[in-house]
Amino acid sequence: MNKQLEEKLNQKISEVADKSDEILKIVKSLNALNANSDSFGYGIVIGRLYNSFYYQCRRILKRNPTSDEFEEFLAILDKKQKEIIDLLKSG
Numbered sequence: 001m002n003k004q005l006e007e008k009l010n011q012k013i014s015e016v017a018d019k020s021d022e023i024l025k026i027v028k029s030l031n032a033l034n035a036n037s038d039s040f041g042y043g044i045v046i047g048r049l050y051n052s053f054y055y056q057c058r059r060i061l062k063r064n065p066t067s068d069e070f071e072e073f074l075a076i077l078d079k080k081q082k083e084i085i086d087l088l089k090s091g
Contacts, residue, residue, distance in 0.1 A: 001072040008056045009073070012049055013080055016087045023088065041088045042081075049077065 016023075023044050053073050057065040065073070077084075 001069055001076075002061060004060050005053075005056050005069075006072075006076070008060070009049065009053060009076060012052045013084060013087075016045055016084055017090070020088050020090065038085065038088070042085060045084055045088065046077065 023041050050073075054065065057063065057069065
């Protein structure tokens with residue numbers, strides 16, 4: 001994966017701690033969907049990271065990500081999932 005792109009993705013993961021209160025407010029405001037608030041909050045974070053990944057690819061690389069880059073994105077999410085969940089719980 002492009003180093004600049006990977007740095008941006010890691011930066012977004014770090015921002016989860018700064019935005020965890022907002023994510024929890026969204027989770028609480030959507031009562032019908034938050035049967036499992038941990039999963040719901042995690043879904044919001046993944047959505048933000050997915051959006052950021054595509055946006056940064058287009059901004060930095062001037063194109064959509066390749067299949068290999070998307071697989072690398074998934075590998076980063078897999079590697080960081082415990083960190084993301086812990087950041088959400090600490091908020």
